[in-house]
Amino acid sequence: MSPCAHAQTAEQRLADYRQRVERLEDQVAIETLQADYGYYFDKGLWNEVADLFSKDGTFEYGQRGxxxxxxxxxxxxxLFGPHGLAPAHLNNHMQLQAVITVAPDGRTAKARWQGMVMLAEPGANGQWGVGLYENEYVKQGGVWKISKxxxxxTALTDYDLGWTKSAIPMEGQSALFPPDRPPTEVxxxxxxxxxxxxxYVHPVTGKSLKNIPQPADDVVGRK
Incomplete structure (x- = not known):
């Protein structure tokens, strides 16, 4: 192999390493962004939460639209409460089990997170909840933002009764602040x-998991 070929191979390897480092840095930045979302949401810092989104970003929670x-x-x-966390209120939304996939060009990304929810307010029983985030992100001006x-x-229950005795249904669309679009999935x-x-695809088989067979549910009409 000629010296020129050796030089080209080394340059290509260096470029590949640089790209891998950049994508890893993107993953860290997205994980921090989502953690910030959780911390701000927990304390009712709504302006700070909204500022994490791109200008045309979307927000969808349960069946609220x-x-x-x-x-x-x-x-x-x-709809989750006034600005700031009032006394005797709890609004924890933890962001766990991140699987982050950054696009090869480093401009967009997707991520799936496990969400643990703890809620409390005066005059009402506390609630436990669990759910999943399927989010999208965009890098604008070198800064990662939430685009979706x-x-x-997936489940919400009374803190005292527990999962086997309590199943609290999701809230629907608000009449006070109606959504711009109905829920994307019922x-x-x-x-x-x-x-x-x-x-994302299965990391070993490479198969898509977008069309998983779902149990029948006559309430939403799924067969």
Whole structure:
């Protein structure tokens, strides 16, 4: 092999390593972004939450519908309570089990997260919840932002009664702050069993997990 070929191979290898490092840095930045979302959401810092989204970003929580743009997202967040966390309130939304997939060009990304929810307010029993996030992100001006946040509430229960005795249904679309679009998917939370489609392929087989067979559910008309 000629010296020129050796030089080209070394340069290509260096470029490949540089790209791999950049994609890893992107993953870390997205993980931090999503963690910030969780911390701000927990404390009712709605302006800070909305500022994490791109200007045309979307927010969808359970069956409440889709809100488009930062201003509309701020309105949607008020459905969870006023700005700031009031005394005797709990609104924890933990972001766990991240699987982040960054596009080869480093401009967009998708991620799936496990969500654990703890809720409390005066005069009401506490609640436990679990769900899944299927989110999308965009890099604008070198900064990662949330372009789509979709939280699938899969189960919500009374803290004292527990999962075997309590199944709290999801809230529907608000009349006070109606969504811009209806829910993208109609499904039922626990005791229903719905698996949100995976945005990434199986890491060993390479097969898509977007069309997983779902249990029949006559409430939502799924056969």
């Amino acid at each position: 889709v809100y488009v743009g930062q201003d509309r997202i701020r309105s949607a967040l008020l 946040l979709h939280f699938y509430m 499904y039922r939370s626990y005791p229903g069993a719905y698996i949100p489609p995976f945005d």
